Amino acid sequence: MQVKIENPLCRVPVSMILDDSCPLVNLSHFWIKLREKRSTADMPVEIPESFARKFGEWCAEQGVKGKFSFVPMPGGLGTIDLGLPGFSKAHLDEWIDAAKETIWPNFDFTPEMITHCQVVDLSDWTMTDEWEQSEWAERPIPAEVLGPYIAAALRILHNIDIPAEGVTSPGAFGSADLNAYGEAALQAQKEVNGNPTPFFFCEVEEKALAYPKLYSLDKEKGECCVGIVAGTGDWFAGWEGNNRGAIHSPDMCITEDLQGGRMPELIAAGCPAVMVSHWPGFYFQGEEIGFNIFKTVVGRLNQLPNIIWMKTSEIARYWMAREMAKIEAAEDGCRIWSPIPCPSFTLRLSRARQADWRVNGKPLREVSDPLSLQPGRWARHGEDIVLAFDLRSGKTTVSA
Numbered sequence: 599m600q601v602k603i604e605n606p607l608c609r610v611p612v613s614m615i616l617d618d619s620c621p622l623v624n625l626s627h628f629w630i631k632l633r634e635k636r637s638t639a640d641m642p643v644e645i646p647e648s649f650a651r652k653f654g655e656w657c658a659e660q661g662v663k664g665k666f667s668f669v670p671m672p673g674g675l676g677t678i679d680l681g682l683p684g685f686s687k688a689h690l691d692e693w694i695d696a697a698k699e700t701i702w703p704n705f706d707f708t709p710e711m712i713t714h715c716q717v718v719d720l721s722d723w724t725m726t727d728e729w730e731q732s733e734w735a736e737r738p739i740p741a742e743v744l745g746p747y748i749a750a751a752l753r754i755l756h757n758i759d760i761p762a763e764g765v766t767s768p769g770a771f772g773s774a775d776l777n778a779y780g781e782a783a784l785q786a787q788k789e790v791n792g793n794p795t796p797f798f799f800c801e802v803e804e805k806a807l808a809y810p811k812l813y814s815l816d817k818e819k820g821e822c823c824v825g826i827v828a829g830t831g832d833w834f835a836g837w838e839g840n841n842r843g844a845i846h847s848p849d850m851c852i853t854e855d856l857q858g859g860r861m862p863e864l865i866a867a868g869c870p871a872v873m874v875s876h877w878p879g880f881y882f883q884g885e886e887i888g889f890n891i892f893k894t895v896v897g898r899l900n901q902l903p904n905i906i907w908m909k910t911s912e913i914a915r916y917w918m919a920r921e922m923a924k925i926e927a928a929e930d931g932c933r934i935w936s937p938i939p940c941p942s943f944t945l946r947l948s949r950a951r952q953a954d955w956r957v958n959g960k961p962l963r964e965v966s967d968p969l970s971l972q973p974g975r976w977a978r979h980g981e982d983i984v985l986a987f988d989l990r991s992g993k994t995t996v997s998a
């Protein structure tokens with residue numbers, strides 16, 4: 599009998615990444631002022647709590663999952679755990695509480711490094727002349743320097759009771775040496791959150807397949823940092839939040855007949871299909887242009903029969919479990935050893951004729967087809983059977 603790991607519940611993961619979503623402040627306002635030295639007097643300083651709440655509630659209704667950035671020291675203003683000068687602490691905390699209540703159940707929260715602007719000198723928390731997304735993107739930064747920097751970012755979220763599951767790059771931060779980035783992110787996560795299975799988001803791949811990548815993988819210890827790769831560009835309404843030239847058609851992601859666009863292409867290949875956009879473009883000075891495009895895209899995606907919305911941390915976990923799990927086929931099923939647990943772990947047993955499938959002695963229930971799988975169920979599929987269960991760490995026996 600041959601055993602193969604399938605996509606979770608025989609469905610293709612889809613996910614939405616929101617970047618530049620600071621608590622409260624409109625990052626573009628500060629970024630453009632600092633970086634381009636332009637006046638941003640015509641750009642809103644805040645993106646209100648009401649919009650965060652509206653977005654979170656809509657995503658929950660539609661089953662949308664993904665990742666949402668919390669910039670820990672947006673524009674170098676101040677840190678979000680202690681407060682942002684010029685904004686009342688109560689006002690900031692209301693925003694954070696609304697995001698925790700409505701968005702967090704379905705999205706990972708990650709820092710997008712520290713300021714999303716200049717690199718901070720950790721000895722006195724002043725901004726240096728280097729930029730997180732320029733010098734620290736173009737020049738390889740050794741893990742010994744990157745690790746404490748990422749840990750400082752994670753600690754600010756930890757202080758507001760957010761054990762961030764991963765980290766996000768502002769721009770291409772860390773891209774000059776992704777191995778060092780993966781190693782640094784893993785060390786920082788172990789130190790701050792006790793998390794040996796984190797992820798980072800840095801890369802965008804608009805043409806080729808965009809599978810997650812594994813860094814610093816240790817199959818015995820069950821440690822790894824996964825690089826999540828977005829499969830689209832920001833094909834919503836851009837990052838600035840007021841640039842009408844950046845407005846895209848929803849067809850770029852998926853056409854109305856559900857056949858065309860980048861997402862069906864990735865989904866047909868069985869590759870996780872991860873979209874990316876920016877919070878100021880979603881809000882678009884209150885016109886909500888990016889958000890409206892996203893609503894159309896989600897309405898189309900949700901008509902596809904074979905997708906599963908996942909947080910980026912859930913995709914990361916599934917892809918590392920795929921590599922870490924040791925599977926030995928047996929006469930009547932298989933034996934698995936895994937250093938980490940993994941929900942909705944799904945296997946295909948080729949030419950398995952038997953019925954009455956069990957995992958660790960516990961019977962699974964048969965369902966009519968692979969797309970009806972849930973953990974604890976199995977289905978016939980041609981000559982094969984597929985089965986799904988929540989994999990635990992240690993030994994698992996699948997038998998008939």
Ligand SMILES: [Zn+2]
Nearest residue numbers: 617618768769
């Ligand atoms: Zn960003």
